[in-house]
Amino acid sequence: MTEVRVRFPPSPTGYLHIGGARTALLNWLWARKNNGKLILRIEDTDAERSTEESIAGIIDGMTWLGLDWDEGPYFQTDFSDDHTKAAKKLLASGHAYKCFCTKEELDQKREAAMAAKKDVRYDGTCRDLTPEQVAEKEAQVIPSVIRFKVPQKEGKVAYEDKVLGTIERSYDDIEDFVIVRSNGKPLYLLCNVVDDIRDRISHIIRGQDHMSNTTRQVLLYQALDAPIPVFAHMPLTLDLQKRKISKRSHGEIVAVQFYREKGFIPWALCNFLALLGWNPGTDQEIFSREELIEVFTLERIGKVNSVFNYQKGNAKFFTDPKLISINEHYLRTMDITELAELVKQDFEEQDIWDKAYDGDKREWFLTTLDLIRDRFHTTRDFATLGRAYFADDYTVEAKPLKKNILKHPDLKTWLPMLAERFAVLDDFNKETTESTSRELAEELDIKPGILINGMRTALTGQLAGPGMFDILVALGKERVVNRLNNIDHLYDGA
């Protein structure tokens, strides 16, 4: 069996978006499943639009997602000679010809055809020029492009698609497409094929938007006398209006970088992306890398375009709810030490990382993460919603402040009373803190909930959280006593 070699060939004209990431992911899965190779190839032949930042962004994005590649990054522009040679070969073998029609003429014809609702294909003006006519035009230094000479015959070009089955298209319906610009630079259709032949690509997994390219490229493979790879066209990802998602019209929400900044778990995003247009045929939806590699097949890629379900301006569902839910699932079930690594990165950025979390306080750090992670959505929440556990500069949210503190002005004296009793506890644990709290409530003849919720708000700034006495233990006696003794400022604004 021949080696499986796949590629991810982004054009560096913007950041890595989720559609591109999904393409990369599926190629990666196929490579890993077959012990094959994934080649990263930057298709930068469009010099005007290609940028360095974009290249860096793509590489960062893939690295963050954990999609490693085995060869490259190669740069298409480094192989211009190959492309030019191939074009010459096609010209020499009669598979291509020079076309002297000017861009202006063609644009005009195309517009006219569009306007008249007529076929817009190239009319073949230069297809049958004699060698003499060509020589004459060249003598006059008329610029020319090179067009591929699509066989004029009955029948159809066909290829087997792993997802869609047999795809056919009449030769008749394919125009003589341009493969080299008048400035001598070969175009995508050709470069892409030449590179794939050189890189010995065995499977081409890409979006359905490439289907019309594929039929033309099959012709190129045949003309270049090269084996045709296996094709698998995956469905596109659309927005709620059924429009192809793009960086241009959808902005940051479709950028991989956005999810990184929001504190998503990289593999959660991969897991979600895999499910968009692919499924294992079972009810399983959560997969480890190994599991996904194991069960992934090209045949189970869907045929139907899928909708990336997000509504602009919805704060709760700022991206596809299913993606959020998968991320939450990982957040609360993943190995706590792996989670700690991700949180560490956030904390370092937020400047609330304590080196002891890797040392003396390691155990405490992990236990605390585990205690609070159930309520969080992204790793960012540890430094924001969960800030009170790790730093003293947490904010007390308005809603709980009003409900649990301001509503009961006597807490101003009650909470310090509680602090006083906590301070003298020899063993500051769940049981002792709970009985202490309940005893005080009884003495004061108030519901324990008033003290408990007041404490929660004062100590964590939050309306909700873990069991109160777990919180006390997590915070530790010293912090609890300090914070409960310093609550006057909470009443300042009132």
Added chain:
RNA sequence: GUCCCCAUCGUCUAGUCAGGUCCAGGACACCGGCCUUUCACGCCGGCAACACCGGUUCAAAUCCGGUUGGGGACGCCA
């Protein structure tokens, strides 16, 4: 205008190739309940779909034809 692809709950989808076990299963979201000092988690329950028409057949989500709808492509972009 031409060509190509597609069509199951709001969304992601199973089931379609080998028609009956599907008055259509799962997940997310939503609603209700349990749990609970709070909020989550968890658990239980609910709502909700085979685009339409015709054909084949004892039997169609599944096969065939058409209609409609959606998407993609039609660049000297990639």
